[in-house]
Amino acid sequence: MVKTKKGLLVLAVAMATALAGCSGNSGNSGNAGSNGGAAAPEASANAGAGEKAAPAKDPVTFTYFNAGAQVPNIESNKTKIGKLLEEQTGVNFNLQYPVGDVNTKIGTMIASGNYPDVLSPDTAIDKVLDAKAFIPLNELIEKHAPNIQRVYGPYMNLMKAEDGNIYFLPFSPVVGEYISNPTIEQGAFFIQRRVLKEAGYPKIKTLDEYFDLIDKYKANHSGDKLTGFTSLIYDWRTMGIFNPPMHLAGYPNDGDVIVDMTSHEAKTYSNTDNTKNWLKKLNEVNSKGLYDESSFVNNYDQYLAKISSGNVLGFFDYGWQVNQALQNIKKTGNDDLDYMPLPIVFSGVEKDQYLDPPSFVNNRGVGITTSAKDPVRIIEFFDNMLKEENQVLIQWGVKGEEYEVDDKGRFYRTPEQIEMLKDNKTQESIGFSYFNYSWPMYGGGSTLADGNSFNAGRQPEVAQASFTEGDKLILEKYGAKTFSDLFAKPDERPWYPAWSISLEQGSPAQIFTQKSKDLKLKYFSKLVLAKPEQFDGIWDEYLKEFNKLDVKAYEETMTKEVAAKIAKTQGN
Amino acid sequence: MRSQETAAVPSAPSAEPGKVGRWFRTLSKQKALVLMSVPFVIWIFIFKYVPLWGWTIAFQHYRPNLGMFEQEWVGLEQFRFLFSDDSFLRVLRNTLAMAVIKLVLGFVTAIALAILLNEVRIAFFKRAVQTISYLPHFISWVVAANIISTALSIDGGIVNELLMWLGIIDRPIMWLGVGHYFWGILGASEVWKDVGWNTIVYLAAMTMIDPSQYEAAEIDGANRMQRIQHITLPGLKPVIIILLIMNLGNILETGFEPQYLMGNGMNADYSENLEIFVLKYGISMGNFSLATAAGIFKTVVSFILLFGANSLAKRLGEQRLF
Numbered sequence: 001m002v003k004t005k006k007g008l009l010v011l012a013v014a015m016a017t018a019l020a021g022c023s024g025n026s027g028n029s030g031n032a033g034s035n036g037g038a039a040a041p042e043a044s045a046n047a048g049a050g051e052k053a054a055p056a057k058d059p060v061t062f063t064y065f066n067a068g069a070q071v072p073n074i075e076s077n078k079t080k081i082g083k084l085l086e087e088q089t090g091v092n093f094n095l096q097y098p099v100g101d102v103n104t105k106i107g108t109m110i111a112s113g114n115y116p117d118v119l120s121p122d123t124a125i126d127k128v129l130d131a132k133a134f135i136p137l138n139e140l141i142e143k144h145a146p147n148i149q150r151v152y153g154p155y156m157n158l159m160k161a162e163d164g165n166i167y168f169l170p171f172s173p174v175v176g177e178y179i180s181n182p183t184i185e186q187g188a189f190f191i192q193r194r195v196l197k198e199a200g201y202p203k204i205k206t207l208d209e210y211f212d213l214i215d216k217y218k219a220n221h222s223g224d225k226l227t228g229f230t231s232l233i234y235d236w237r238t239m240g241i242f243n244p245p246m247h248l249a250g251y252p253n254d255g256d257v258i259v260d261m262t263s264h265e266a267k268t269y270s271n272t273d274n275t276k277n278w279l280k281k282l283n284e285v286n287s288k289g290l291y292d293e294s295s296f297v298n299n300y301d302q303y304l305a306k307i308s309s310g311n312v313l314g315f316f317d318y319g320w321q322v323n324q325a326l327q328n329i330k331k332t333g334n335d336d337l338d339y340m341p342l343p344i345v346f347s348g349v350e351k352d353q354y355l356d357p358p359s360f361v362n363n364r365g366v367g368i369t370t371s372a373k374d375p376v377r378i379i380e381f382f383d384n385m386l387k388e389e390n391q392v393l394i395q396w397g398v399k400g401e402e403y404e405v406d407d408k409g410r411f412y413r414t415p416e417q418i419e420m421l422k423d424n425k426t427q428e429s430i431g432f433s434y435f436n437y438s439w440p441m442y443g444g445g446s447t448l449a450d451g452n453s454f455n456a457g458r459q460p461e462v463a464q465a466s467f468t469e470g471d472k473l474i475l476e477k478y479g480a481k482t483f484s485d486l487f488a489k490p491d492e493r494p495w496y497p498a499w500s501i502s503l504e505q506g507s508p509a510q511i512f513t514q515k516s517k518d519l520k521l522k523y524f525s526k527l528v529l530a531k532p533e534q535f536d537g538i539w540d541e542y543l544k545e546f547n548k549l550d551v552k553a554y555e556e557t558m559t560k561e562v563a564a565k566i567a568k569t570q571g572n
Numbered sequence: 573m574r575s576q577e578t579a580a581v582p583s584a585p586s587a588e589p590g591k592v593g594r595w596f597r598t599l600s601k602q603k604a605l606v607l608m609s610v611p612f613v614i615w616i617f618i619f620k621y622v623p624l625w626g627w628t629i630a631f632q633h634y635r636p637n638l639g640m641f642e643q644e645w646v647g648l649e650q651f652r653f654l655f656s657d658d659s660f661l662r663v664l665r666n667t668l669a670m671a672v673i674k675l676v677l678g679f680v681t682a683i684a685l686a687i688l689l690n691e692v693r694i695a696f697f698k699r700a701v702q703t704i705s706y707l708p709h710f711i712s713w714v715v716a717a718n719i720i721s722t723a724l725s726i727d728g729g730i731v732n733e734l735l736m737w738l739g740i741i742d743r744p745i746m747w748l749g750v751g752h753y754f755w756g757i758l759g760a761s762e763v764w765k766d767v768g769w770n771t772i773v774y775l776a777a778m779t780m781i782d783p784s785q786y787e788a789a790e791i792d793g794a795n796r797m798q799r800i801q802h803i804t805l806p807g808l809k810p811v812i813i814i815l816l817i818m819n820l821g822n823i824l825e826t827g828f829e830p831q832y833l834m835g836n837g838m839n840a841d842y843s844e845n846l847e848i849f850v851l852k853y854g855i856s857m858g859n860f861s862l863a864t865a866a867g868i869f870k871t872v873v874s875f876i877l878l879f880g881a882n883s884l885a886k887r888l889g890e891q892r893l894f
Contacts, residue, residue: 520837
């Protein structure tokens with residue numbers, strides 16, 4: 001009797017020590033949790049092992065600042081997915097999202113040296129790396145994360161910084177066969193379906209044809225207070241007016257440069273005829289009263305509200321950026337107001353290249369910061385997320401609730417489920433909005449071991465079922481099965497995307513990017529809103545100012561980096 | 573501050589044994605005052621003097637992850653970049669112009685409103701006007717900027733609608749899209765937001781004016797305008813001058829939020845001030861050294877202006893700050 005009591009006491013003390021080990025910032029909480037054996041991490045690591053294999057650990061809450069999304073802050077265990085993950089690991093996240101300028105927020109973090117435990121700095125990642133705010137993950141991955149090794153293994157070379165360390169986990173490691181997206185998440189010229197309908201669904205390819213259609217429709221409905229064409233130009237979201245020249249010339253989104261297919265030379269296009277022709281067209285369109293002048297003063301919210309109103313006939317944007325507004329329109333159920341994405345090019349350009357080539361974006365990702373209290377717990381949580389069943393949970397939801405499986409093992413969603421998931425609030429309460437990106441994950445387009453698509457949206461069964469009647473009709477008119485069928489297949493570009501190349505802090509190339517952005521913002525509005533006869537004069541003035549900047553340093557740096565990336569990818 | 577000096581004077585003649593002794597005698601007499609000021613001196617020291625250590629950053633190529641002694645020292649390079657940048661002069665011009673507009677408009681409107689309120693005899697009306705004019709002060713700039721840009725919008729903004737209805741303009745004007753309107757819009761917004769709040773100190777000063785002066789003036793046959801001109805305004809003069817000196821010291825602090833929130837590519841030539849410049853090239857690009865250098869520049873200018881204004885006031889025989 002006494003012996004047992006003593007034994008219990010010893011056990012209690014051991015437990016207490018173990019718990020203390022977990023909540024403290026010692027590096028071996030994994031061992032402590034399983035009371036002295038290294039069994040726990042391995043047990044939890046085996047993909048497919050039952051979720052109850054690892055003993056539940058004491059609850060802990062970490063903070064995660066994610067600069068890559070704009071959703072309300074939340075405790076992750078308030079969402080359905082977050083709750084399930086907490087049950088498996090005992091880890092809860094306090095998820096925080098930016099309000100306002102990301103660079104400022106991250107700059108303040110760096111200046112103070114106080115970081116959240118986990119950080120996804122999005123566009124500010126170079127600054128975070130420069131400040132050495134991320135801890136190296138190599139050893140953690142090796143010791144505690146077999147799933148991370150499985151998923152990221154083929155990409156380890158591309159993830160390594162110059163010093164050979166891995167500081168963050170990118171979001172795009174494709175697992176299995178690559179499935180391209182049936183809907184357009186990337187850039188396109190959008191046009192309202194009623195415009196196409198009234199014109200009898202013509203096949204249009206060039207910028208002139210595109211604006212002619214809008215012009216005609218607006219002329220026929222002059223009483224309706226319609227906006228012909230609008231752009232988003234706010235804060236860092238300047239792609240709406242900066243990027244089209246690149247796409248119109250038949251190139252994918254390489255940021256500020258066009259990379260030559262054979263010489264691999266990176267050249268800025270802001271001072272070329274491509275940009276001139278684009279702005280000249282906008283200028284012409286504006287003089288006809290088709291362009292929305294307030295584009296230059298609207299903020300992101302005002303822009304989304306404008307598109308959601310259904311009074312805008314056309315715009316250029318990236319699907320991911322305008323998606324909220326498009327969902328709002330879908331909710332009205334009025335198919336005429338919905339949009340059709342089109343691969344518009346300059347006349348004379350043979351092939352569009354709007355679709356992203358399969359690529360590994362190695363300058364966006366999530367890392368563990370130097371302020372993190374317990375990196376091992378975090379890396380174990382990440383590893384647990386990468387188990388295939390959890391990837392299914394995060395992308396598809398819970399079987400029988402957010403998706404179904406047919407007798408052949410194929411995943412699908414019922415029309416009711418699809419309808420339910422169209423609502424942003426539902427997406428948030430289930431946790432899709434919080435978990436399906438900006439975490440260690442299979443890259444978009446991955447395939448699961450059983451052959452199902454990793455992204456629910458890319459599963460043909462779901463894509464077909466989630467098309468509205470209007471979608472099906474318009475696709476039929478254009479002889480396509482999916483929206484991406486209308487776009488040309490992407491050519492292989494091993495450096496892609498060049499926008500993910502990071503520039504050294506304070507280097508001439510980096511100062512060039514800020515200065516040229518300021519200059520473009522200033523002149524593009526002038527060029528578009530000027531009287532047509534003044535256009536050429538202002539353009540020459542702009543060119544003069546632009547060429548005063550250190551264009552050469554920028555182009556040389558970019559060309560060098562493109563070459564380096566090609567070497568890294570191919571030497572893999 | 574003056575009253576303390578004068579209070580100290582009478583104790584001086586009684587002290588014989590040299591300056592030091594006198595100093596201690598005064599100190600012991602005023603120990604209550606000294607003790608009361610100690611926390612504030614400490615506060616000022618910690619929050620205003622200790623951070624001056626950080627000025628060293630301006631002379632480095634500062635990296636946050638390195639220690640003090642591992643930093644690379646670059647001398648005046650940051651200042652050179654700041655002053656040689658093409659846009660610096662423009663930014664400085666904008667800063668000064670907006671500051672002057674803010675200063676002048678802020679003073680004139682606040683004093684005018686305070687005098688008007690002072691003359692109002694119906695208490696209810698006076699209270700109502702005060703409350704309404706204070707309210708915008710409590711709205712954050714983020715909200716205020718949205719209200720303003722919506723009011724000025726070309727798609728049904730109230731300003732354009734009103735002007736069109738009155739027939740003053742025939743098509744909507746993109747107010748925030750025309751650079752040289754920006755200063756005016758900013759000035760008007762600042763007045764709308766802060767005029768009520770700024771009157772408080774003047775209204776308080778007016779209650780200090782001896783009512784018998786007004787009565788005497790009335791008996792002498794002075795009308796309302798004459799009473800304002802010869803009694804109210806001279807009574808306010810000391811307050812006005814002190815506030816002016818203090819505001820001149822802050823002239824380069826034109827604020828950041830309104831310019832940032834209402835600025836865009838089209839009005840950048842007029843809306844970009846020093847703060848925004850520092851944000852773009854300093855903080856956003858991770859160049860903390862440049863941001864610090866700009867901060868030093870601002871402090872030096874403020875210092876000169878403050879002392880200049882103070883000595884001018886002294887020479888003119890007016891009330892002054894120190």
